[in-house]
Amino acid sequence: MDIIQEAFLHVATWQTILALFCGVAIGTIIGAIPGMTVSMGVALTLPFTFTLDPVTGILLLLGVYKGGIYGGSITAIVIRAPGTPAASCTVLDGFPMAQKGEARKALEMALYASCIADFISNLALIFFAGFLASLALKFGAPEFFTLIVFSLTIIAGVSGDDLIKGLASAMLGLIGATVGLDLVYGTDRFVFGVYELMGGLSFIPVLIGLFALPEIINHYTHKDRGIGDINKIGSARLSLAELKGSLKSILRGSLIGVVLGAIPGIGGAPAAFLSYSEAKRTSPNGKNFGKGEVEGVAAAESGNNGVAGATMIPLLALGVPGDVITAVILGAFMVHGLRPGPILFQQNLDIIYALFMGIMMSSVFLFIIGKSSIRMFSRIAEIPNSILYPAVLILCVFGAYAINNTIFDILVMMAVGVLGFGMLKFGFPTAPFLIAFVLGPLLEDNFRQALLISQGDYGIFVRGPICWFFWALTVLSVVIVLNRTTGFLKFMKRQPKAGT
């Protein structure tokens, strides 16, 4: 009880509350700028924490992180340029909603889904940190490989009406992900002497190129170019019934986010896509997904925000950072002489509890800041398209450059943009490209690592219950997809009758 009191005293200071509030606000703005990643925002804020109390400093960073994850959805919905990779799934239904004049409704759903998922993720961090961390520790290269193979089945869910084109699009994404130095031998792959390609194609320029640029180029194909056209905000607001209708998808997405977030190295984008795919498969509104379905926004946002609290699990419980952002936060711990892991739980339990309290408070701040900014951000949709699209292009160019400070990334963005425009015109969905591009390096890396461990024995991919579990899920997903696209199960049932 004394420890809880001490923890409360750490949090209940105006400096800590202000730092957390400012962190969430800064994160929301950074997340909403294409090209400014959350990790960049957290890294830029890090120096400001050096002079602060450890709890205040770490909560400032956590605020930036949580605000950034939500902020990414704003531009994804309003201008089809996801601020963060994790928000790329939100584009699928968020932007069509904005085009229908429901930007405000989409932003509201994104906020509610984000806050609920964030809250659940925080609860998981507080109550299941130990259990989830031990589960995450059981993941070796073969388990990762099977998990990613299963995650790739979500391509079927985001391929729209044409599965084959979705799969071809995914292959393009996979081949794009192989550019750079070989993961095992360090030899060149598709580099052709261009040294900028040695590090591979940067993720953010590809992301912006794939989603924002095709929309901009496509604007010039319109007959009347839509001069003066605006995507009206409309009076449509999210109703309680719509929120209730999406609650199941939000809860499922939150859980998916929690489990994937606890596993180091997965990140928010796969969680968002997996949540979206599951919601599409099970929802009665599944057919409307991709056409501006509010439940699609809820599923995507709950998936990526469910990751936020859970990524702290391996960091706090084991001292293992799961991604770049938690690695920066680990740095903040170390600057203040703290070392996350089991010892921190023994020696500085008051700090842990204070962080838990602050993290819960961040969900409330996220709601307040998000709610008050929705009207302002949804006004962007009121700018005439003939002015908005060139402005978005300039924003994208600055954003693509800012990732690595290289003009080459702008070229990558534009080339991918032209490719994305071609895909749009020929009916190739772009989401499978992106999923494969994100998961490709993980898939190959774990495949080859597993074979290195087993010295070429493929039996390693069925070495334990986790592998079997994901193989079973993969087979189940493939059967469901086959059934949905070809009526496979009906055909199998009819076969005996035909024989008699």
Add this chain to the structure above:
Amino acid sequence: MKFEKYGDIAAGGVVAAFSILGLAYLVPIGVKSPPNVSVAPLAPPFWPSIILWMMLGFAALIVLKGIYGMSRADSAGDAPSDAEAPADKDTDSTMNARVTRTAIAVVLLFIYQAAIEPIGMVLASIIAGLAFTFLAGERRYRFFVPVAVLLPIVLYYFFTKIAAIPIPLGFFEFIEF
């Protein structure tokens, strides 16, 4: 419209051509493999080759689907013809204007990128902003000129002064903003 009729076949053909180019040229030339790889799947070309073969398979399926769809449409006699075209369908001149405008937009993109190094990101963005807005048919100068001029300047200040990311200024590099 021919584009719609042959769309799948053309799309599948392009993907197939890229896959064949990859398998025949890009992988052998662009992927270097050390000589002493004991396990074949660990060789650097293994993964790209598998992906390209799968891509070729999917491309073939897209072409087949296109041929099947076309033959079905032909046999059902419901192929879209110009006579059945809706009244608001594009005339050839409108279509040509749209294609030309789109081509100009794509070319402008790459000119914009190429101009950043010599003239700097701010000036290139101002010119590009004006050009793209003009190309979009916008003629309300008092609205779009301030946006096109101020946005790159605001972004320049945000990235250099707040985010500490140096933005290239080209031959204006000597000017201390």
